[in-house]
Amino acid sequence: MNSISPAGSVDLAVTVDDLLIWDGVPLPTGYTRGSIVESMVKTLAEHQIRGVYGFAHTSPLEDDPGLRDTLEHWVDQGHHLGNHTHCHASLNWVSGKCYCDDIRRAEDAIGDLIERAPERYFRYTMDMSGESEAKRGEVEDFLRVNGYVNAPITAWFGDFAWIAPYYRATMNKDMATVEMLRQSYLQAALFQLRSHAAAARQIFGRDIPYIWLIHATPIAQDMLGAILAAFSQSGVRFTSLEHAMKDPAHLGMPRISPKFVNHLQRYALMQQVEMASPPQELIQTILDAAPVPGMESIPLYERVLRKMNDRAGGTYSWDWS
Numbered sequence: 001m002n003s004i005s006p007a008g009s010v011d012l013a014v015t016v017d018d019l020l021i022w023d024g025v026p027l028p029t030g031y032t033r034g035s036i037v038e039s040m041v042k043t044l045a046e047h048q049i050r051g052v053y054g055f056a057h058t059s060p061l062e063d064d065p066g067l068r069d070t071l072e073h074w075v076d077q078g079h080h081l082g083n084h085t086h087c088h089a090s091l092n093w094v095s096g097k098c099y100c101d102d103i104r105r106a107e108d109a110i111g112d113l114i115e116r117a118p119e120r121y122f123r124y125t126m127d128m129s130g131e132s133e134a135k136r137g138e139v140e141d142f143l144r145v146n147g148y149v150n151a152p153i154t155a156w157f158g159d160f161a162w163i164a165p166y167y168r169a170t171m172n173k174d175m176a177t178v179e180m181l182r183q184s185y186l187q188a189a190l191f192q193l194r195s196h197a198a199a200a201r202q203i204f205g206r207d208i209p210y211i212w213l214i215h216a217t218p219i220a221q222d223m224l225g226a227i228l229a230a231f232s233q234s235g236v237r238f239t240s241l242e243h244a245m246k247d248p249a250h251l252g253m254p255r256i257s258p259k260f261v262n263h264l265q266r267y268a269l270m271q272q273v274e275m276a277s278p279p280q281e282l283i284q285t286i287l288d289a290a291p292v293p294g295m296e297s298i299p300l301y302e303r304v305l306r307k308m309n310d311r312a313g314g315t316y317s318w319d320w321s
């Protein structure tokens, strides 16, 4: 298999966001928030990957306190939890004060579990750090005072896009489409890691230890193992988040952007580095796969995002272009 970097092997820290996946995400029969996390824990063990940080927003615990068992299972199996706010609102939608209050609410809910991790990490929801330096500064000051360090994302693959089509294809028992979605998901993970690594080499002149994100979704339950195997065969060495966080690329702060982009993409925007992205037609094919009336992908994602915003009392906006 083609290696991720022509410069040799690359280090990568796996992180899992939203262990209790967002409210309004439909789960196919047979999948639960618990089954997804349990399966991911098993898969990580099969690949000898320990001490993975999960970033779980905590609002699902308000409606179903029993879901705490799932977070405890994650920690009991040797993984760690970080703070990812309570409502999962974007910093673009709410004031700095509202966002910091929401971080405190998450701390109230799972502070005892976060305490068990070697480091106190925070992750901005959607890795979006707001539309003004002043607002981000307000949050950064709050994090520092409360002993948190921002653990940003330097490789992701838009994995949430598969949620709705995978649900529709699975519920329709359309196995050909399920297979197409699984393969395109795996290929997207490889493509996007190469794309992020190529950009990092342009920006920093070297590969950095990448902080990679996957969400706890049904397709992740089925495909995390295949992705980890493909990464290994492509020269990836799995490392800890603590190790990756020592790199100045992760401690520095690229210029803010109101767009839905991650930390590395903000560096790329700042330095006008073009990043390769999958063809738009392919993304559209995935979003439109296995159609079911009333379950179209973008409107469904919009409902999920609005729910987070409304819970946080924010002013919703999203740029789908």
Ligand SMILES: [Zn+2]
Residues within 6 Å of the ligand: 017, 018, 084, 088, 125, 126
């Ligand atoms: Zn998240």
